[in-house]
Amino acid sequence: MLIKDAMRGSSVLVEIEIQGQPVLISTQVIFGTSEGLLVNRIFIGDGDLIWRRPSTVTIQNKRDGKTYIFDAASIEPFETQYGFVHRIISNAEGLQKEMREAERMEVIRLGSVFSHGITYKAIVYDISATGIAVILDGNVHIKIGDNCSIRFTMGDSAEVLHAYEIDANVVRFFEVKGRVAMGCTVKYMPPGLLESLNHKESEKMLKAAMEADSDDVELNIDLNMDPNSIRIP
Numbered sequence: 001m002l003i004k005d006a007m008r009g010s011s012v013l014v015e016i017e018i019q020g021q022p023v024l025i026s027t028q029v030i031f032g033t034s035e036g037l038l039v040n041r042i043f044i045g046d047g048d049l050i051w052r053r054p055s056t057v058t059i060q061n062k063r064d065g066k067t068y069i070f071d072a073a074s075i076e077p078f079e080t081q082y083g084f085v086h087r088i089i090s091n092a093e094g095l096q097k098e099m100r101e102a103e104r105m106e107v108i109r110l111g112s113v114f115s116h117g118i119t120y121k122a123i124v125y126d127i128s129a130t131g132i133a134v135i136l137d138g139n140v141h142i143k144i145g146d147n148c149s150i151r152f153t154m155g156d157s158a159e160v161l162h163a164y165e166i167d168a169n170v171v172r173f174f175e176v177k178g179r180v181a182m183g184c185t186v187k188y189m190p191p192g193l194l195e196s197l198n199h200k201e202s203e204k205m206l207k208a209a210m211e212a213d214s215d216d217v218e219l220n221i222d223l224n225m226d227p228n229s230i231r232i233p
Helices: 193-210
Strands: 011-018 021-033 036-039 055-060 067-072 074-080 083-089 095-097 105-115 118-127 131-136 147-154 162-176 179-188
Touching (some): 021 083, 147 179
Antiparallel strands (some): 011 055, 036 083, 067 095, 074 083, 105 118, 118 131
16 A cells, blocks of 8 residues: 555554654544645644654554555645645555554553643553553543543652653543543653663563562552552562
């Protein structure tokens, strides 16, 4: 499939590299052109994404349900008579990719969710390259389709704590031990976060292998949102 033939509304995942760290950004197809693809406007921080280097674009095409990977030359804002969008410059033919669920990594960190001017206390439960799940506290005035910002910190001590903020879109709600939880697709993944989680997962696996004769690790989660109640013995 040529990139310009991607169907309107198809999901687009753009991967760029900033200071050696991969950054994933999601958007949707508007329509194809002779130069490539027009997609919904892409914001980075307070401005438009301008990327004049090679990048990788993954499209889940609505027409056939298949996923294709393309090489793009640049991604820039583009003004139309209806307003600004983004244009992905590429004449590439995509390589079909077998769809597999992105690997989810357990996080279990206290954080917050900000949406519609309201900040909710939350537990960030797990993260993948394309999604994030959180458990919320209190009455929730969020609905499917809403945008939100999910914030949390990771680290082993105050000296090495890193704050992360993920822009996401709510796609489903479910329940965890009587608490409201929600699953979101990731619109912007902070640089270095997935690498940090992968590193921690590797350390966990190594430690488990070296302590094979010890008791199984038990993860205790108290959903009272008390920071002292979330622990890994």
